[in-house]
Amino acid sequence: MRCRAIFPGSILSRRTPVQTQKLPLESAPRDIAADADAGLAKLRDINARLSFDKIEIDIVDSIAAIEPEWRALERDNLNSLHQGYDWCASWVKAYGNPAAVIRGRSGARTVFILPVEVVRSRGVRVAKFIGADHSNINTGLFAADFADSSETLDAHDLATRISGALKGKADLLLLQNIPLTWRGRSSPLALLPMVQNQNHAYQLPLFDTMEATLKQLNAKSRRKKFRVQSKRLEELGGFDYVHGTDAKSQHALLDQFFRLKSERFKAMGLPDVFADAATKAFLHGAIDIRDAKNELSGLEMHAIQLKGEHAGHVAAVAGISRKGDHVICQFSAIDESIGAEASPGEFLFWQMISGLHGKGVGMFDFGLGDQGYKRSWAPVETDHYDVVLPLTARGMVAGATHRLVTRAKAYVKSQQRLYRAAQRLRRFAGV
Secondary structure: OOOEEEEEOOOOOOOOOOOOOOOOOOOOOOOHHHHHHHHHHHHHHHHHHHHOOEEEEEEEOOHHHHHHHHHHHHOOOOOOHHHOHHHHHHHHHHHOOOEOEEEEEEOOEEEEEEOEEEEEEOOEEEEEEOOHHHOOOOOOEEOHHHHHHHHHOOHHHHHHHHHHHOOOOOOEEEEEEEOOEEOOEEOHHHHOOEEEEEEEEEEEEOOOOHHHHHOOOOHHHHHHHHHHHHHHHHHOOOEEEEOOOOHHHHHHHHHHHHHHHHHHHHHHOOOOOOOOHHHHHHHHHHHOOEOOOOOEEEEEEEEEEEOHHHOOOEEEEEEEEEEOOEEEEEEEEEOOOOOHHHOHHHHHHHHHHHHHOOOOOOEEEEEEOOOHHHHHHOOEEEEEEEEEEEOOHHHHHHHHHHHHHHHHHHHHHHOHHHHHHHHHHHHHHOO
16 A cells, blocks of 8 residues: 655745956956856756655555665665665564555655654554664665755655655654764755754774774774783683674674673673564574675674684674675674683774775774763764654654653763663663
8 A cells, every 4th residue: 555645845046146257367267167067067956956846755565666766775875774675674574564665756766765664662653764773873765866955845844745645554753863964965854853862873984094093093092902902812822803704604603692692681680682583583684685895784793702722712793784885883792701801892893993994994883872982982973863753643642752751861871970870770670
């Protein structure tokens, strides 16, 4: 079943007065070619804006039905990996929630896709990004020219049209963890009602060499830590940095991560967010997402494995994803039973980051959540926002609650004393 709505954009017209100026004869002539290029660029921009004066929005309940359109949009590396077709297909296969993919078309051309599923939460039907519970950054899928021209659209009308298309399918549209600007591109989702998310993301730009990258940080301190960690691991018998594309070992390392994380959560008195079978199946499926050029990887496991007396012991493990020049650390875990003083988790990050140099990677993303090791590595901090668009009266209550809770969490996190107290309370309550 598909619901359709026609979305008229609003074009702003401005008149620019023509200015003339007399130049002395000795002045250099104008660069006619440059002027022509600038004029063509302006014409292309005007044509792009005019082409989006009527957008048709509909809801598609099968991701397979729009796979070609989806894959065409996901080729743009500024569209998040987490909205990629294969990533979403792995989640849908594991969970089977009803899809309600929001599609925007200009004529016969699809200019945006918001991969949405509908889940029930406390009796409320929530339309959210597919796989949102395990996503570190969400952008939706937008054609570059549409995203660049989106400021000409009417924000209220956009919200109204999306609401109309989702009528009867959901009570609340909740799209989380969206940067308003990502690597120079503004998000068209910023036109919708939003609240700032309590979590920020942390990134490390990568330069030509590890030495150049370290200059953004306290390079002397970072190199000293690495030498100390290396020495301590050698004293334990040495180590292997395990990574690669061998499927069997990759899946085995993911299972090892599940075990380590489960033990860590249990020790902290927290619920295990990776415990259910569907999440495990989804992440195992993500391992199989990759392209021949190694510029796309749904999930790649890396680990520090001890040698000598403790041969085979996995001291630290992490899973990273890649799309284009952007690498995201999805998760990590450590085993503190042996060699905790060597800080194997920190050591693993050094190995991963240094190994990405010379491979076309421009950014290592530590993902969401404020933790000390992220701040020590990442000089860039990115704010994230949530779209909160109520569709029904029940959705209005749920949306207001989300806004209130999100702002409360953001305040608590901004106050270190309160945040530490909240963490202790959470561990005590086991939630």
